[in-house]
Amino acid sequence: MRVELFNYGRYRYMLCGPSDLSPRERYETELDALAAGAKLFADRNERHWASQPEVVARIRTFIKESIPWHLSGMWEDNPREVVTCLCRCVLDGSVVILRAERASSYAARSKAHRDDLKAYNQAIDERIARAASALKPFRHVETIAEAGARNCAARAASALLTSVASAMPARNDAFDLGEVTDAGSRATPLGDAAPFEYSPSEPGGDLLSIAARGVSESHEAECFAKYEIDMDLCSAGGAMFQSPAYYMACKARAFANYQQCRGY
Amino acid sequence: MQSKRQTCSVSVYNEETNTISTYHVPVDAIAGALAEHASFDVPLDDFHNRVDDDFARRLGGMVLLTLASRSQFLKDHLSITTERDPEGPPSD
Numbered sequence: 035m036r037v038e039l040f041n042y043g044r045y046r047y048m049l050c051g052p053s054d055l056s057p058r059e060r061y062e063t064e065l066d067a068l069a070a071g072a073k074l075f076a077d078r079n080e081r082h083w084a085s086q087p088e089v090v091a092r093i094r095t096f097i098k099e100s101i102p103w104h105l106s107g108m109w110e111d112n113p114r115e116v117v118t119c120l121c122r123c124v125l126d127g128s129v130v131i132l133r134a135e136r137a138s139s140y141a142a143r144s145k146a147h148r149d150d151l152k153a154y155n156q157a158i159d160e161r162i163a164r165a166a167s168a169l170k171p172f173r174h175v176e177t178i179a180e181a182g183a184r185n186c187a188a189r190a191a192s193a194l195l196t197s198v199a200s201a202m203p204a205r206n207d208a209f210d211l212g213e214v215t216d217a218g219s220r221a222t223p224l225g226d227a228a229p230f231e232y233s234p235s236e237p238g239g240d241l242l243s244i245a246a247r248g249v250s251e252s253h254e255a256e257c258f259a260k261y262e263i264d265m266d267l268c269s270a271g272g273a274m275f276q277s278p279a280y281y282m283a284c285k286a287r288a289f290a291n292y293q294q295c296r297g298y
Numbered sequence: 299m300q301s302k303r304q305t306c307s308v309s310v311y312n313e314e315t316n317t318i319s320t321y322h323v324p325v326d327a328i329a330g331a332l333a334e335h336a337s338f339d340v341p342l343d344d345f346h347n348r349v350d351d352d353f354a355r356r357l358g359g360m361v362l363l364t365l366a367s368r369s370q371f372l373k374d375h376l377s378i379t380t381e382r383d384p385e386g387p388p389s390d
Contacts, residue, residue: 264336270363271338273380274356280340287336295334 037096039089039131040074047074048132049096049120055130064132071131075124084113093120101128257295264288306332311365311372318365355379 036054040047048071055064083089090113097104097119104119123129265288272281306328308321325332338360345353359378366373 260334266367267338267360267364268336270367271340271360273363274359274378275340276381277344280338284336284338291334291336 035096035099036132037092037099039092039096044135045070046134047071048134049093049100050130050132051100052127052130055132067133068130070133074133075121075131078121080114080117080121084117087113090116093117096120096129097123254296257292260295261288261292264291309361309365311369313369313371316371 036048036050038046039049055068083093094116097116101123104123120129124131265285268281268284268288271284272278275281304325305322306325308323308328310319310321311317312319340357342349359380362372362376362378363380366376
């Protein structure tokens with residue numbers, strides 16, 4: 035286990051057990067790292083180390099994790115004693131101090147990538163959420179079937195009222211049939227019908243694809259491809275025939291087709 | 299008056315075989331495609347019904363330019379006299 039002892043500028047000084055180093059040969063960089071660690075230890079000020087609670091905490095963690103038997107050898111658990119314990123272990127070779135390059139490059143890069151990915155995923159999630167909420171009917175829009183049902187109801191009501199009216203000859207003059215023809219645009223028995231809800235069992239109800247028709251990117255691209263083909267023809271004809279009117283008419287048709295294709 | 303089934307001419311340039319193939323097909327066979335696309339209309343009245351060499355040159359040139367819009371090879375080998383830019387200022 036390696037624990038950071040100090041962190042100076044671009045270097046970190048790590049505490050590690052001998053088993054953390056490569057077993058036999060020492061690479062040049064590792065020898066340098068060991069020499070730098072030894073230098074730090076030689077220049078140590080134990081009192082200064084003990085005065086920094088976070089350093090003492092890290093040392094205590096290291097001792098507890100790597101060489102727990104030394105904890106029991108301490109007279110008392112105070113900062114000075116912890117630092118002394120560590121120094122004893124370094125002197126007898128059971129702990130080494132190693133200088134390490136600051137882990138900025140790779141760690142920072144991977145963190146940046148993680149952040150990028152997170153932002154990207156979040157953007158996608160938001161777009162999905164937006165698309166989902168856009169597909170939700172936020173107010174009831176009457177469908178053709180409902181309009182038909184409403185008209186039928188209105189006609190039935192009208193017929194009923196007419197039959198009632200004709201059944202009351204004495205009141206004929208006073209009966210205002212104008213109200214009857216208005217029934218279609220007013221509140222009807224279906225006026226308080228349950229709002230439209232998506233149910234997967236609707237016949238022919240691939241609701242998502244229907245809702246997306248005319249707005250999907252692929253459909254737009256298809257429409258634009260057709261428009262481009264048309265405009266190539268218009269340009270070719272315009273280049274060969276003198277009349278700009280032919281070209282303008284062709285272009286107008288191309289644009290009308292394009293708009294129709296996109297659902298406008 | 300048309301007595302026979304109405305037909306149309308379709309020209310296809312195949313870059314692999316470097317061949318322009320022209321078909322003669324019934325209009326209703328490709329009615330679906332025609333309905334989705336714009337046409338370039340040339341009223342023959344504007345030419346006093348004179349369908350001469352010049353008219354053939356223009357019509358053929360239009361077809362070739364259209365095919366060349368999708369083939370760089372054909373475009374590079376076109377040597378056709380065209381009018382001015384269709385959207386440019388009028389000639390007179």
